[in-house]
Amino acid sequence: MADTERVPTVIADNAHIVYRIHGSIGPHQSSPLSSFKRILTRQKSTAVREVHAVKGASFVAYKGEAIGLIGTNGSGKSTLLRAIAGLLPVERGGAIYAAGQPSLLGVNAALMNDLSGERNVTLGCLAMGMTPDEVKEKVDDIIEFSGINERGDFSSLPMRTYSSGMGARLRFAIAAAKKHDVLLIDEALATGDAKFRKRSEQRVRDLREEAGTVFLVSHSEQSIRDTCERSIWLEGGVIKADGPTGDVMKEYETFVKK
């Protein structure tokens, strides 16, 4: 590799990610007696299950890159993003190094549904570490960018009254309001309407020009092709391919069609 001027922003070194799920009680343990038997026989509780979601991922992401993460449902894409963001710990032996503080932006990003959109913007911005003055400055821009007020004053209504598309747009607008060294986007672009998708794709390009790295998880082949020139294909927690989007997509498609 001769391009020494390329600055890495995320380095994953043999990262394994395991998370635990509580409260998935199986069909044969619904009585106190069976739970008691389980404890006596020292059987491992199935109420606490471990999921080995990512098995040894290694890659280097550089400044100014937009990387698409593709793979079938449950292949570990979102988990990998969370680990890059430092929200899920990496198991011993491997590590993920990142520049600054990567931020994750996903359709699952939970804001408070009982609060108005406007208050959620304030809360979200504060949670990203902005000062109250910065927040005050940006609230109107964020709401305007999200476009939730295009059909009347929705920003003062509780978020539980929003359609899923509106909610996703607001979340994207909040996260995109801040300059990020590394921005991780989890299927956020797929939920908006065509108009918003265009606007957000433009925003992703802007964010990249501000010298950040963008990771995008999406099932929409088109939005990956449009925004990312590099793609990583994850399957069953293992990286199957890593390279230019066109090549990786082709490999992935032949795999899916099988």
Next chain:
Amino acid sequence: MAQTTVVEPYSGPTPKEQARKYGLSTAGRLPSLSEYTAQLWAYRHFIWEFASAKVSAALGNTRLGMIWQVLTPLFNAGVYYVIFGVLLNTKHGTDNFIAYLCAGVFIFGYTQTVVQTGVQAVSGNLGLIRALHFPRASLPISITLVEARNMIASMGVLIAIVLFTGEPINWEWLLIVPALLLQTIFNAGAAMLVSRLGAKVPDLRQLIPFIMRVWLYGSAVLYPVTKYTEHLHGWKLAVIEANPILVYIELIRHALMENVELAGSPTLLWIEAAVWALVMGIGGYAYFWRGEKGYGRG
């Protein structure tokens, strides 16, 4: 270079060396305690906003809204007045049993609700924790703040009751401020302690009601503290008298009411209150901080 598959190990400088060269840090590194405190301070606006958001979210879909902050302690006092004042007409040898009882109920209730909601501070906000980056101690601290705000309303009700039942106003009343402050520090520590424990062992949530019940009977809430000195001796009495909630309740009763029999001298009570606040506050904080990076795992 052919960039189709990177299954073979990465060549060149090791990832660790490269990361150091470009100043990358491990995702999920535990900050030092002082760094963590600085982060937490930088997030003070978030903590405050999160606390008020929680209150508005909880009361937002009621008709009376924020009035419930005052109504809840008022109803609470009303129930105890009807049962102990009207139906049973209990005196237990105290002059002003209703005020005595309400002071106990409100102060105990403060720690009780903080512990009950604190045990879910982490496990109930996993969505937020897995989506956004902020010092996790913000969550138990916010919960303490929510209850502290409710406590201010409760104190207003308590003062009204105390006045109504004929206690004279004097300078000692100002002592409720430092007493509540110490209790708040104690509660914040307790919230952080149980929220990490609750994140590790979800079963704790089922046990908390029983623990709090035992604690209630050991805190002289429903009967005068002199019952303990009459019936208990030796280590049992020592344990009861060191009980932090008992200490905080005694201090409030001492500040607001005349002729209250205390378990110890006021000086001793103040020392105990301060020691408990420090031990629980710092201990709970340090314990919570140690687990900072694992909370997202669930």
